[in-house]
Amino acid sequence: MSATADTLPTLQDQFAAADRLIRRKKIVALSVPILLLAYFIYVFFAFDIPGIADRARGDNAMTLIRDTYSYKTHVTRENRSGAITVAKEGERKGAWPEGTWPDWVSVSGDRAEIALTDGHRVTFGPDNTAIYHHPELGDFAAQASRADGVQLDRDDGTLPDFISYTSARLDIRTEAGRMTVTRNRTEVFRYFFGWELFWFTLDSPYYGHGPVDILFGARIDPERSNLAGAAQDFWNNAIWQHNAVTWAIFETVLMAFLGTMGAAIVALPLAFLAARNFTPLAVIRQLFRRVFDFARGVDALIWTILLSRAFGPGPLTGALAILFTDTGSFGKLFSEALENVDGKQIDGVASTGAKPIQRYRFGVIPQVAPVLISQVLYFLESNTRSATIIGAITGGGIGLLITQAIITQKDWEEVTYYIVLIVLMVMLMDWISGKLRQMIISGEPVGMTAKLALGAVFIPAIIGAVYVVAVWLRAEAGRWSDHIGALFGG
Amino acid sequence: MADTATATATTIDTIRESYQALVARRRLYSGILIAVFVLLMVAGFLVANDRNAGGFWDGLGNIFDFPADVVSEAWQKRADMPGLLWKYLPALIETLNIAAVSTLLGFLGGMVLSLLSTHGLAVWPRLIPLFRRTMDILRAIPEIVVALVLIFIMSVGPVPAVIAIAIHTAGALGKLYSEVNENADLKPVDGLASVGANWTQRMALGVIPQVAPNYMSYALLRFEINIRASAILGFVGAGGIGYELRNSISWGTGRFDEAAAIFILLFLTIVAVDQLSSTLRNRLTHGRVEAML
Known part of the structure; x- marks a missing residue:
C-alpha cells in the first residue's frame, strides 16, 4: 500500500504535467501551420508561380476546350x-x-x-x-x-x-x-x-445514316449486309482508328495483367526466403530483402528505360517493367504476410507426416492466400494506370496514342476520347478487381448483372487465349516435325 | 447392436463419400481455375511478345548491354561522379518538392472529399454518391494525361506536375480516408453538435484527432508513390530529375556517366524515403497491416 502511495504522483505534479502537455500541444498546433506556410512560400518562388501567368497560353486553353466538344x-x-x-x-x-x-x-x-x-x-x-x-x-x-x-x-x-x-x-x-x-x-x-466523322468517314456509304436506317432500312451498300458493312467501316474508320484504339486499350490491360501476375508468381517463392519463420538463416533472408528493396527502389521508370533498350518498344517491355518493380513490392508484402502465419496449423499438418512441400501447400498457403490474392488484385487495378504511363515512355498501348495526340497539339477531340476511354478502363478494372475480391476472399455471392459482366470480360478473353495458344502450338509442332524430319531424313 | 453398427458404418461411408465428392469437386474447380490462369498467361505472353518491337528471347541476351555500358562509362569517369551528383542535386530537390507539394494539396483535397462522402459525417448526405464518383474519376485519371494537357496550356515547368499528381492523390487518399472515417467514433461529433459547433468545427475537433494517425500514415505512403510519379512526369517534360534523365540518355553515347549519377540519386532517394516512411508509419499505426495503395 505505502509503496504504491509513494510512487503515485501528487495532484500538483499531475496538474503540472497536464499543463506541460497542453503547452506542448499548443506549440505544435501553432508551429505546424507556420512551417507549412513557410514551405509553401518557398515553393511559390522555387516554382516561379508569379511567372506562370506570363507563360500560360490562354489561346491554347481556348482551342483545347473548343476542340473537345466541337x-x-x-x-x-x-x-x-x-x-x-x-x-x-x-x-x-x-x-x-x-x-x-x-x-x-x-x-x-x-x-x-x-x-x-x-x-x-x-x-x-x-x-x-x-x-x-x-x-x-x-x-x-x-x-x-x-x-x-x-x-x-x-x-x-x-x-x-x-x-x-x-x-x-x-x-x-x-x-x-x-x-x-x-x-x-x-x-x-x-x-x-460534336466529334467529326466519329462513326463513318465520308468515303463510307454509311456516312449520314442513323442507326435505325442501318438496322432496319434498305440495304445501303449492295455488296455487304448493312450490319456487317457498318461494323466494318466503323472499325476501319481512318480518322478515329477504332481498331488501333481497341488494340491499344487491350495492350495496356495486357501489360498490367502480365506484369502483375508474373510478379506475383516470381515473388511468392522468393518471399518464403525472406520471411523470418521460414528462413532461419539471417544472411539469406537479408539478401532477399535487399533484392526486393533494390527492385522496388530502381522504380518502374528506370526499369522501363533499361528494358526498352533490350526489348524495344511494345507491351512486353511494359509488362516486364511492371514485373520487375512489383516483384519487389510483392516480395516485401508477401514475406510480411508469411511472417504473420499461425504456426499451429503447420504443426498440425506436420504431425500427420507431411513433407515440407505438403506442409507449405496445406499449412501455409490456405492461411495467406486471401491476403495475397487481395493484394495482387489491388495492384492489378493500380497497374492499369501505371501501364498507361509506362506505355507513354516505352511506346505501347493507349499511353503512346494519347501522348502522340497531345504532342501534335491538333486533335484535342481525340485526346478527350482517349481520356474518357482510359478513365472507363481504369474504373472497369477497379470494379472487376473489387468483384473478384468479393467472390474469392469474402465468399459473398455476387449479383446476376455482375456475373454477366464478368462473363462478358472473361469468356472472350479465354476464347481468344485458346485461339492464340492453339495457333502457337501448331506452329511449334510444325517446327519440331521439321526438326525431326531433318534428323531422320538427313 | 449389429444394426446400429451397420447403420453407423453406412453413415460414415456416406459422410466419407460426400466428403470425397466435395474434395474432388473442389480440386476440379481449382484445377480448372489454374488451367485457365496458365492459359491466359501463356496467351498473353505470346500476344505481347508478338506485338513488341523486339522479341523476348532475342532481347534476353541484350538485357545487360545497356546497364553494362552505363556502368563501364560511369566507372571510367568515376572521378567526376561526386561532381555530377552535386550537379543534379537541385533537380532532385525539385522532384521532391513536386512530390511534397502535391501530396500536401492532395491530402487536403482528399480529407475534405472523404469527410463529404462518409455517412454520418457528410454535410449534404444526399450528395454522397456524387462525391464518391468524383473521387473515383479523380483516381482513375493517370497523372501523365493531366500533366501533358497542362504543359500544353502552361508550358513546361513543375506546376503542371504538381496539379496532375495532386488531383490523383486527392482521389486516392479520399477513398482510403473515407474507409478510415467509417470507423471513427461519432460520439465526439454528437457532443460537439450538442454545444452548437458548426460542421467545420465538428470535423476539426471531433473527427480529425481520431483519424489523424491513419491519415498521416496513408499520406506518407502516398508521398513515397508521388516521388516516383514526379520523376516519371519529369521524363515527359515536367521538370526535375526525370527531365535531366531523359536528356542524359537521349543525347546518345557519352552522357551515360550523367545517367548513372541520376540513377544513383533517384535510387538512393526512393530507398531512403521508403525506409523512413515505413519506420514512421509503423510508429504511427503500431504495426497495423495496411493496404499498400
Missing part, C-alpha cells in the same frame, strides 16, 4: 490555282469528294458562297477576292495578289478588335466562324458541335 470544317481556296476544297478539320481523310459540297457551300465557276451561322456569310469572287459579310458591321472585302499581298478595303485605324490585319495576313474571328487570307490561301472555318 470541330471545324475548312473551306480552302488555293489562291494560285483557284481550286476550292472542303474538309473536316482540314484533313485529307475528312475531305468531301471532288465536285460535291456540303449544303452550306455553293460553288459556281470561280465564285463560291459560304454560309456561316447567325447571318454571317463569306463570298469568294474572281481574282482572289473574298468578302466577309457581317450582319451588323457590313462587308469586309479582301483581295490577295502575288504583288501586293493581302489588301483590305477598310482603313486600318477603324478595324474592330476581332480582325487582325497586316499585308501578309488577314484574320477575322467571330463567334460564327473565322476567315484567314494570305497570299497563297484563303480559308474559312465553320464550327460544328
